[in-house]
Amino acid sequence: MNAGRALEAPSWGRFPRQRAARLEALQWRHEPLPASAPLLPRGCGSSYGDSCLNEGGTLLDTTRLDRLVAFDRERGVVRCEAGVTFEQLLDVIVPAGWFLPVSPGTRRVTVGGAIANDVHGKNHHRAGTFGAHVRALELVRSDGSRLVCTPGSNVERFAATVGGLGLTGLVSWAEFGLKRIARAELHVETRRFHGIDEFLALSAESAGRFEHTVAWVDTTARGRHFARGLFMGANHAEEPGPLMARSRGRRLAIPFDFPAFALSRLSVRAFNVLHFSTARVGPARAHLQPFFYPLDAIGQWNRMYGRRGFVQHQCVVPMAPARAATGALLDAISASGEASFLSVLKVFGERPSPGLMSFPRPGVTLALDFPMRGARTLALLERLDAIVMEAGGAIYPAKDARMSRDTFRRSFPRLEEFARHIDPAFSSSFWRRVHG
Amino acid sequence: MAEPPRVLVIGATSAIAQAVARIYAARGSRLYLVARDASKLEAVRADLAARGAAQADAIVADLARIERHGQIVDDAATALAGIDVALIAHGVLPEQARAQSSFAEAQRALEVNFTSPASLAHEIANRFETRGRGTLAVIGSVAGDRGRQSNYVYGAAKGGLAIFLQGLRHRLHRSGVKILTVKPGFVDTPMTAGFPKGPLWASPERVARGIVAAIDRGTSGEIYVPGFWRAIMALIRALPERVFVKTKL
Numbered sequence: 001m002n003a004g005r006a007l008e009a010p011s012w013g014r015f016p017r018q019r020a021a022r023l024e025a026l027q028w029r030h031e032p033l034p035a036s037a038p039l040l041p042r043g044c045g046s047s048y049g050d051s052c053l054n055e056g057g058t059l060l061d062t063t064r065l066d067r068l069v070a071f072d073r074e075r076g077v078v079r080c081e082a083g084v085t086f087e088q089l090l091d092v093i094v095p096a097g098w099f100l101p102v103s104p105g106t107r108r109v110t111v112g113g114a115i116a117n118d119v120h121g122k123n124h125h126r127a128g129t130f131g132a133h134v135r136a137l138e139l140v141r142s143d144g145s146r147l148v149c150t151p152g153s154n155v156e157r158f159a160a161t162v163g164g165l166g167l168t169g170l171v172s173w174a175e176f177g178l179k180r181i182a183r184a185e186l187h188v189e190t191r192r193f194h195g196i197d198e199f200l201a202l203s204a205e206s207a208g209r210f211e212h213t214v215a216w217v218d219t220t221a222r223g224r225h226f227a228r229g230l231f232m233g234a235n236h237a238e239e240p241g242p243l244m245a246r247s248r249g250r251r252l253a254i255p256f257d258f259p260a261f262a263l264s265r266l267s268v269r270a271f272n273v274l275h276f277s278t279a280r281v282g283p284a285r286a287h288l289q290p291f292f293y294p295l296d297a298i299g300q301w302n303r304m305y306g307r308r309g310f311v312q313h314q315c316v317v318p319m320a321p322a323r324a325a326t327g328a329l330l331d332a333i334s335a336s337g338e339a340s341f342l343s344v345l346k347v348f349g350e351r352p353s354p355g356l357m358s359f360p361r362p363g364v365t366l367a368l369d370f371p372m373r374g375a376r377t378l379a380l381l382e383r384l385d386a387i388v389m390e391a392g393g394a395i396y397p398a399k400d401a402r403m404s405r406d407t408f409r410r411s412f413p414r415l416e417e418f419a420r421h422i423d424p425a426f427s428s429s430f431w432r433r434v435h436g
Numbered sequence: 437m438a439e440p441p442r443v444l445v446i447g448a449t450s451a452i453a454q455a456v457a458r459i460y461a462a463r464g465s466r467l468y469l470v471a472r473d474a475s476k477l478e479a480v481r482a483d484l485a486a487r488g489a490a491q492a493d494a495i496v497a498d499l500a501r502i503e504r505h506g507q508i509v510d511d512a513a514t515a516l517a518g519i520d521v522a523l524i525a526h527g528v529l530p531e532q533a534r535a536q537s538s539f540a541e542a543q544r545a546l547e548v549n550f551t552s553p554a555s556l557a558h559e560i561a562n563r564f565e566t567r568g569r570g571t572l573a574v575i576g577s578v579a580g581d582r583g584r585q586s587n588y589v590y591g592a593a594k595g596g597l598a599i600f601l602q603g604l605r606h607r608l609h610r611s612g613v614k615i616l617t618v619k620p621g622f623v624d625t626p627m628t629a630g631f632p633k634g635p636l637w638a639s640p641e642r643v644a645r646g647i648v649a650a651i652d653r654g655t656s657g658e659i660y661v662p663g664f665w666r667a668i669m670a671l672i673r674a675l676p677e678r679v680f681v682k683t684k685l
Contacts, residue, residue, distance in 0.1 A: 027626050030475050064626075066484035080486075092462075092487055246440055 001424065010057070013048035014301055014309030015372045015401055016054035018429055025061040029081050029172040033142055034058060041166045043083055043110030047402030048312040048369075051165050051430035060170060062112055067174055068092070077135070079175035082112030086298075090288075094245035098178035098234070099288065101133035107293050114170045117398040118163035118358040119356035120348070122212035122234070122292070125203075125323035129360050132178070137174040142425035146172070151354060160421035163355025165397060167431055169423045181240030186212070188234040190279060190287045196326050197225045200364075202345040206233045212291075215345040218276055219333050219368065220269040227330055229345065230279050234291060247287035268339035274428030295342075304341075305371045311401055313381055314359075314367040316348060317393035322364040325391035328367060329384055340368040348362040356418040359396045359411075367399070378402055397430060408434040440465040440490070441651075444509070446499065446556055447526025449476040449497035452575060455644030456523055457484050464607040466491035468512040468519075471526070472498055485592045491516070499526055500547060502555040509559045516569075521651055522560045524553045529627045535589040542589045549593030554600045557615075563606050564613040571651050573616040573646050574601055578660065580619070581669045584685045598658070605656055614656035618647050621665040 010017060020095035024034045033039060043062050065083035072078075076098045077211060080091065087107035104119045113119075118131040127133070136150045139161055149158035149221060161168045183254050183373070189210070193199050196271065206213050210233030217229035225243075240417055295301050302310065317325040344367040348360050385395060385407045394411035395403050409415055419435065440463040445453050448469035457467055461578040469484070471477040476494045483612050486600040493515050497508055530545035557574055564570030577646070578588050580594030598617050604617040622628065622637045647663035660666040672685070 023624075025629060026481060028476055067483035069482050071486040078486075256493075363596070 009042075009045055010309070011052050011401075013369075013372075013399075013401060014047045014302055014307075015054070015089070015311055016050055017309075017430075018050065018053045020054050020059045022058040022308075023058050023061055024058055025064055026083070026170075029065055029067075029138075033140060033170060033425075035062070037142065038168075039142065039423075039425050040428045041082070041112055041116070041170050043113040044085060044108045046113065048105060048310075049397075050398045050433065051117075051397050051400070051428055052113075054265070054427065055429045057427060061211075062110060062170075065090065065112075069175075071096075073098075076178035076180060077175060078178060079136075080111060081173050082115075082171045082352060083110050085110050086114070086320045091245045093178055094181070094184055094288070095243050096179060097243055099181045100130075100264055101177055101179050102130040104126050105293065105295065107296055111127060111174050111176075112356070115162055115171055115174055116164060116166040118353055118355045118360070120360045122214045122346070123215065124304055124351075124360055125347060125349030126209050126229045126351075126361055127179075128349065129163075129353045129355075131136055131305050131354045131358060132351060133176045134162060134354070135175045135225055138163065139169045140172050141169040142423050157421060158294070159354060159356050160418050161355075162359035163353065164418065164421070165357065165428065167275065167422045167426045167428065169426065179236075181236050181243070182239060183237050184243050184245065184247075184288045185241060185292050186234040186286050186288065187237055188232060188265045188291060189283045190281045191231045192218070192276070192281055193229055193231050194225070196323050196330075199227070199229065199231065199316065199345060200323065200347070204278070205319070206231070207347070209233060211235050213346065216275070216297070217331060217343045218272040218365075219332070219340045219343045220272050221276075222334055225405060227327070228276060230276065230281075233366040234286070236371050237285070245285075247289040268341050271341070280304035302337055306323040308372045308374075310365065310369050310371050311381065312399035313384055314365060314368045314396040314399045315384065315388040315393050316359065316361055316363045316365040316396075317388060317391040318361075318363040319347075321391040322332065325387055325393065325413065326366060327413060328362055328387045332380065332383045332387060333368070336376070337372070338370050338380050343368050356414040356421075357412055359394060361394065363393065367396075397434075401436065405434050438543060441520035442466045442468075442518055442673075444470070444512045444516070444519045444522040444560070445469045446508075446524045447575075448472045448494070449473060449480050450525045450527070451640040451646075452620065452623065452643050453523060453525035454483075455479055455640040456485055456525075456647055457489075459644060460521075461485075461487040461489035463490070463576060464488055464490050466516050467493070468516050469494040470499070470508060470512070472496065480542070499552045499556070502552060503625050505552075505555050505559045509629055511564060512671070513563065519560070519563075519570060521571045521573065523562075523647075524556050524560075524572070526553065527575065527627075530589055532589060534588055544554045545589050546593050546596075549590060550600075551598045557597075557601060557604060561608060561615065565611045566609055568612045569617060571614040571654075571656075572604075573618055573647060576601070576617050576619045576658075578619050578621050578665050578669050581672050582680075586685065595631070602658075605661075609656075614651075614654060616647075616650055616655055617658040618643075619658060619660045619661065619665065619669075621660070621668070 036058045038057040042059045062083035065081035067081045069079040103121045114130045117130045140149045212234040215231045449471040467489045485492040507624040527549045577594040579591040601617045619641045643661045650659045
């Protein structure tokens with residue numbers, strides 16, 4: 001494909017900025033891989049940090065591998081090429097009465113990316129990760145071999161590839177099960193909570209009642225408002241009804257980079273106060289789209305963070321130390337003077353993730369994002385890492401641009417077992433940084 | 437909507453043809469697909485079947501062999517129980533430098549991009565004429581609007597094809613048959629993989645939406661997709677020769 005801008009294609013966080021030497025657009029799933037190592041498959045580039053970057057190497061653009069292979073409309077099973085996005089998939093499956101088994105907070109991900117990062121969603125406490133629903137995938141290796149991996153055959157390669165950050169070879173196609181829906185709508189219930197204890201109590205009580213749960217937490221509130229937030233639980237509506245993949249409503253787009261001061265601690269605080277106090281609590285109905293993908297309605301929302309980009313931080317800590325650790329994380333943010341705009345809390349369930357390198361595990365997960373302000377932002381993230389490590393937790397590679405090798409190693413105890421499955425011609429900026 | 441149209445797609449593995457066929461598949465159309473490469477064709481066929489096509493037949497054919505064209509169209513008409521829409525989308529972009537140093541190369545490009553689609557258009561249009569209906573859409577190019585030093589062999593084929601279709605349209609004006617000449621501008625497809633892309637470039641999906649919208653409207657004529665190319669090409673055609681020859685276009 002063309003030189004220039006595409007080679008500088010950044011990750012969603014737009015930090016760090018790196019250049020690949022080549023971008024190869026893959027066109028057909030049966031064709032051989034290009035020879036120009038190091039290779040890294042790349043779908044939508046929605047990973048936030050450098051796990052979808054390959055500085056000086058070759059990015060394999062998979063977005064033209066966007067064909068379905070089969071769709072069983074009775075049993076709800078799809079087999080498709082790895083570059084099919086969730087957005088494209090929803091346009092086909094929702095009208096047929098199906099939904100994704102697991103979905104992250106954006107439709108801007110490919111099936112290959114969802115597998116490589118073993119993504120999770122608001123139903124993790126019931127459904128586990130996306131990888132838990134993958135029935136088969138084809139892995140293309142740089143030696144020309146093609147291997148169909150399933151949870152029952154080529155088990156080790158399967159476990160290495162799910163959550164394997166695109167390093168075990170190219171996933172050319174995958175097959176997974178879908179979730180039956182009667183209409184494209186959910187019953188949503190929103191409640192306010194004050195403090196981590198209330199959040200944990202709500203989570204425990206809601207796990208049985210709601211298929212989807214998620215909470216927004218105000219990281220700028222102090223004193224008696226500390227760790228206040230909004231807890232949302234939702235179930236798919238059961239009465240048969242319309243099955244439109246997209247809700248009506250205007251699509252906005254951020255047309256330019258906001259100036260650096262736009263997301264200051266003050267503005268985030270003001271937004272949070274407003275959001276907390278004006279939120280509509282109680283039961284409501286919502287279309288799939290605004291519930292699962294609120295930010296997809298704002299094109300290029302990453303530009304709100306200005307030219308310097310932003311960094312995400314998502315961790316998980318085991319249940320036992322969760323209360324203390326989550327409090328310590330929020331304290332550290334508060335003390336730093338930094339403000340996280342979109343802060344999300346969720347309790348992960350017990351269903352095991354199938355990947356050797358899957359991030360989700362039982363406990364509490366907290367996702368944060370900070371405008372990138374250089375050394376002081378990075379210093380805060382180091383403090384957060386230390387709290388997470390102390391609690392025996394893990395940091396999510398798909399959102400990371402800066403964790404240390406030690407933090408990475410401690411987050412993924414099966415790292416060395418995984419490393420044996422990496423294709424010798426595959427690598428990424430992330431991998432060279434944390435393992436190399 | 438009435439019964440979804442039964443569609444014959446020739447050159448079905450091209451990016452634009454795939455995008456057009458997906459729109460019809462989503463409507464539940466019956467599709468008959470023709471292309472040269474069996475593996476690619478099967479990937480496209482399976483995709484369209486999974487997306488909801490009521491029928492997706494595929495046959496492998498070397499479209500350079502024009503003596504087979506009549507049979508291909510007859511087979512398609514039998515399989516679909518009649519053709520409502522036919523799209524001719526095959527073609528190659530020759531390397532201009534090779535085509536100007538070897539006329540054999542130029543001749544090959546003229547055969548693939550003019551003789552073969554003109555022959556298919558002929559076979560399809562004559563059958564449509566007998567039935568008194570049908571829409572034939574053929575992928576031309578803005579390159580056929582004016583001879584340019586950088587691309588005149590491809591341009592000659594596409595320009596010749598546009599004239600051929602113009603004549604067909606004239607001939608069939610009273611027959612109820614619609615002939616649509618589609619002139620895409622720059623489209624981001626495997627055929628143009630080597631080119632630097634700018635704001636004038638469109639995705640195959642956008643071009644496909646333009647084509648299907650024109651077919652739905654019942655257009656018989658020439659369309660530019662995206663539409664702004666009509667203005668650009670009007671300007672390029674209007675440049676006096678003495679000015680034009682000094683440009684690098």
